[in-house]
Amino acid sequence: GFELTEQAAPAVINSANATVDVSVMPGTDVTNLIPTVTVSTGATVVPASGVAQDFTTPVTYTVTAEDGSTEKAWTVTVSSVSMVDIYDIQYTADASGDSPYITQTVLTGGIVTATKTGAYWVQSGTGPWSGAYVYDAANTPNIGDSITFTCEVTEYYDLTELTNVSGYTVVSTGNTVPATVIGTGDASAEMYESVLVKFETAECVDANVGYGMWNINNGATLADTVYVDDDLYAYTPTQGTNYDVTGVMYYSYSEWKALPRNANDVIESGSAGSQAEIVTFTFAEQTGPATITSAGGTVAIEVANGTDVTNLTPTITVSTGATIDPASGVAQDFSSAFTYTVTAQDATTKVWTVTVTEASASGYTSIYDIQYTADASGDSPYATQTVETGGIVTGVKSGAYWMQSGTGPWTGIYVFDMNNTPSVGDSVTFSAEVSEYYNLTELSYVTNYNVVSSGNVVPETVIGTGDGGQEMYESVLVKFESAECVNANAGYGMWTINNGTPTTDDLYVDDDLYAYTPTQGTSYDVTGIMYYNFSEWKVIPRDVNDVTVLGINEINGTSGISMYPNPTDSYIVLENMNEGSVITITDVTGKTVISEESSSVISKIDVSSLESGVYFISVVSSEGNASGSLIKK
CATH class of the missing domain: 2.60.40.2340 (Immunoglobulin-like)
Known part of the structure; x- marks a missing residue:
């Protein structure tokens, strides 16, 4: 990991190119920045983590592996982000309507014009191209707040959307944005997407078009009709009556709609208001x-x-x-x-x-209590409730992280939080809402976030692949020892492992946090977080330290025969064998504990019943003899 307190977004680390790209907030003094650098287990880095550097030009960091000889030079580039106006994000001459900043991370801001659960609209100025929709479950602004933030520009079903919000700041409150007066015939123009608009003297031509919507028209033809949606405020109109309708323009289900926000946004035209709301x-x-x-x-x-x-x-x-x-x-x-x-x-x-x-006096709720359930659905007993909880962060990804309190079953949980960016090892506390997202217990709407300490370690819980699909290990940091790769390409960046007996014990390894290319038939120790999505249980390794290939030893005497894993606690595999070879395993006293005859070029021998210790293995074939040692864990 590579972190700066001034960064505008998580660093982009490219292992293949040995590069790190970090963006910092405008006005940051890049000549004196102190990074926090984490490297592979046992490795060292020069310059050291926590030492100030001048990042006016790229800085080279050299990482030396635990073996003392393997080195890798990393180039770190720091750049300041500039404020991008909403107009620039939205304006496009492309017929698709897609933003020219799509997939880019930008610093932007504006005045909040409307809010809904998990999202809001912001506007900078008035008129065409001045509004944007923000998907942000972590922050809850009020209409009139002037805010700045860093975000990613995306297109969601043809709606330009700002997501992955970080660096959220409220500049001022109580501001107003005048609605831009347009005709209903202009409502479907891309330029008014997410803009606060007003339709004056618009006739209700259909009081119920379904799904809580009604139609208005102040244009010359029926084609000028526009939907009014109840997504933010429900109103029952009278067909044939004229209204002044204010709202944000929104695009969903391939339709343009005006979204009034409250009772002030729908007024009968030309009459004294009768609303007393x-x-x-x-x-x-x-x-x-x-x-x-x-x-x-x-x-x-x-x-x-x-x-x-x-x-x-x-x-x-x-x-x-x-x-x-x-x-x-x-x-x-x-x-x-x-x-x-x-x-x-x-x-x-x-x-x-x-x-x-x-509100009642707040009480601390442990992760165990949030997660533990005897309900067959696996749903948390605290679903929909707001709780105060905490734990040590075990894994992080953009907009989310996992944390754990203690070890073993029911101790881990997934946190959807686009506002805070903890590091692995941080002990954090906060308040959050418990929810079930496609059968994954999730904490969201995080508030009162506090870092208690850093650099903490959570030992992984060792389990078998046959246990990986149990609800109790959801979001827990686990380890699978001596697990054979039984499918090196299971699709979507996944591979499967098994350290059990039946094929039903196969478990997916996902590349969501760290991508690794395994060798089918090779055994690994795999550490990661148990995760549930797309109706599948998966273990998610976090970095290079979480996937360890077990020892492959060449047997002395007969060239080409190899044995792995070694050490082992369950089985060994002998490759490049001759059919009919006799395999004998003896203990240190010379007693034969296992004797088998190979039936193919690959032999898999179960040693799980052996006591821990050192054993000797010999292979006798028509082409000669070979021997080696084996460590049983």
Whole structure:
């Protein structure tokens, strides 16, 4: 690994080319950067990790392997990222509509115009090409926040999307973005994708087109009709009535749609507003968004444990043109239900009841308790709940990591977290929501992230390949000893191993974190994290240290006969044999413990019943004799 505290995104390490490319935030002084460098087990690196370097030009690091003679020179290049405007990300003359920055990592920012669970929209300026959709489950901004962040530009079913967010920063709050007024006939233009727009005096031509949508049109032809979707706010229109509709333009299921955000975004045209809604209700002390129920005129909101609910100051927004009494920004006693009256523009009134609850004292939940279940589904008993937990990080990937508390069954878990970038060995604590993602127990929506210490070690749990598919080892760091590669290419970068008896004990090794090219028939010690996806159990090695080829020894006397693995705890394989050769294994006293006759050029001998120690092996054939030693673990 290669890390800088100033980096804008994880380093790109290319083993084949021996290069490391790191991007840092704008304004970083690259003449004095202190990297954290991790190398293969037993290896050393010069210059040393933790020593400041001038990265104005590429710096060469030399890594010397444990054998003291094998060296590899690595070239590290550090570059500063520049702020890329949303307009530049979105603008394209390509008929496909794809961003010219697709697959690239950029630093960008803007003002948040709309939010939904796990995502939001940002905009820089107004007009065409000024908006973008951000897929980000880790951060929860509010409308009006001005933010900057680093992200990857992708195309998701023809929607330009910003993902893998890191370096998220709130610059200011309470900003506004005026909606760009366009006609419904312009709504399907790529330039307005993710832009906050407004359609004035648009007739509802179909009040129910299915899936919670309705149609509006203020153009000259039926082709000018545009969908209004309920993804952010549901409204029941009257067919034939004209509306002023504001919303972000969104593309999904091959359709362009306007997404109103709240009651202020759908107003009957040319009339005094009759809406008397509470649109938003917030406290600085809240633990999550308020639940606003228009039908019942209620607001329910939770505040942090220990909050003085007798003196809370809310920030409230109401329908356009409406007023509220008592006013927003005035402290109130919420120890019991509190009543507000909203008066619409046309003098219509609506009474709202606000209920505030205090969160219970937080308690720590161990990974074991989150994971352990006797339910056949394997689902966590804490699914959908928010917990405080922690452990030591055992593996990392872009936007996620694994952590573990203790060793053995039920001790590991997968964390989806695009905001924090821990290192293997970090002891971390945080709050998160427990969920089941295609039968994988997952922690997400991470908050209160804290690194307690670094450099910790989690011993791997040794299991057999026949146990790898058990729910109890999901996300646990495990090790398979003396496991034979039974298929060197199982597809999708995977290979299979087996250190059991039946073929049902075969287990996939995946290249998700580290790619290795095995030799079929060779035995390995494989360490990795047990992972479940695409309905398959897989072990995921993390780096070069996690796959060790076991010893291959040439038997003295008869050229070409080789034996592996050695040492072993289960079996040995003899290759290049003559059919009919007699194989004898004796202990140190000379007692014969195994005697077999080879029936082919390859013989596999089960030695699992032998006691640990040194043994002698001899091969007698018509072409001569051979001998060697064997270590049984």
